[in-house]
Amino acid sequence: MTELIDGNVHAANVRARTKVRAEAFAASHGRKPRLDVVIVGNHPASRAYVSTKTKMAHETAIDGRLIELPETVGKDALLAEIARLNADPAVDGILVQLPLPDHLDGQMMIDAIDPAKDVDGFHPMNVGKLFTAAKIDPEQMLIPCTPLGSLMMLVDTLGKGALSGRNAVVVGRSNIVGKPMAQLLLANDCTVTIAHSRTRDLPAVCRQADILVAAVGRPEMVKGDWIKPGAVVIDVGINRVATADGKSRIVGDVATAEAMGIASYITPVPGGVGKMTVACLLHNTVVAAEARARG
Ligand code: NDP
Secondary structure, eight states: OOEEEOOHHHHHHHHHHHHHHHHHHHHHSSOOOOEEEEEEEEEHHHHHHHHHHHHHHHEEEEEEEEEOOOOOOHHHHHHHHHHHHOOTTTTOEEEEEESSOTSOHHHHHHSOOOOBBBBTTOSSHHHHHHOOOOOTTTTTTTOOOOHHHHHHHHHHHTTTTTTOOOOOEEEEOOOTTTHHHHHHHHHTTTTTEEEEETTHHHHHTTTSSSEEEEESSSOOOOOOSOOTTTTOOOOOOOEEOOOTTOOOEOOOSSSSHTTTSSSSSSSSSSSSSSHHHHHHHHHHHHHHHHHHHHH
C-alpha cells in the first residue's frame, strides 16, 4: 500500500501557523509582514506562480504586493528597484521571480537582494549559512522554499528523528532544489547521494534510496522499478505534457502510477511539493519580519 503525502493538508497547516504569527506581528508592530514579488515580463507560468504567491499571502495575513516590470526592463532599472525595496523599512521579504528574460542575469539580481529580506533563501550569504550552520533551524534561517517544504513533509510523515541513518538519493543538483535538499537531508543525518545527468546507472543508484527525491524536470523519468520497495518518494517535478485531446496536464518527474504499490509514501503532482513551496515562502516572510523587528 502506497500512501499519498497530501501537500494541501501539510501546506494548510504551515499557513495556519504562519497566519497566527503574522497576526501577532501586526498586533505588536502596527503593520503586517510584507512580501514584495517582482515579476519581469509576461511568462505565463511565472505569472500564475506570482499571483498564487500574493493571493496566499493575503489569506495568511501578509501584505503581499506584486511589482510588474516590462520584459524590456534593463539591468540597471531592475537593480534600482531591488535597491529601493532593500531600503524600504516596511518591506520584509523580496522575491524576484525566476527565470528572468535572457538579457538579465538572475544570479546578479539575487546577489543584490538584502540577505535579511531574501525569502527565497538563494542569496550566497543564506546559502553559506545553510551549508555551514552547526544546526539548521527554519525559524532562524532563510532556507530555499521547495527543499524546506519537502523536508517538512518528510519529517511530519515519518516522525522527528526518523530520517537518521537512512539512504537518501536526490536526483538533480540545481542551486534552488537539488543542492539545498541534499544539505537538509544531510543535516537530518541521512546518508546522501546527489545524482545528475552524468550519473552512471541512475536506476541502480535510485534503488539504493530509502528516501528518493526527484528534482529533474523530465516527465515521469523515474520508473517504478527504480524505486526500492518501501521507499519514501518526494516528486518535486512540475512538467506540462500534451494529452491526446489536444490539451495538457501537469505531471511530476516520477511515474506515479508505477510507483503505487512499491513506495511506502509518495507526493502527488499536482497537490504535493508545489503547495508547500508557497507555504514555506510565507513562513520565510514571517521569519524575516520577526528577525528584522528584533534587529
Ligand atoms: P534544473 O533544470 O535547474 O536542474 C535539473 C537537474 O536535473 C540538473 O541537476 C540536471 O543535471 C538533472 N537532470 C536532468 N536530466 C537528467 C537525467 N536524464 N538524469 C539525471 N539527472 C538529470 O531544474 P530545477 O532544479 O529548477 O527543477 C527541477 C524540477 O522541479 C522541474 O520540473 C521544476 O519545474 C520543478 N520545481 C518544482 C518546484 C515546486 O514548487 N514543486 C519548485 C522548483 C522547481 P545536470 O546538473 O547534470 O544538468
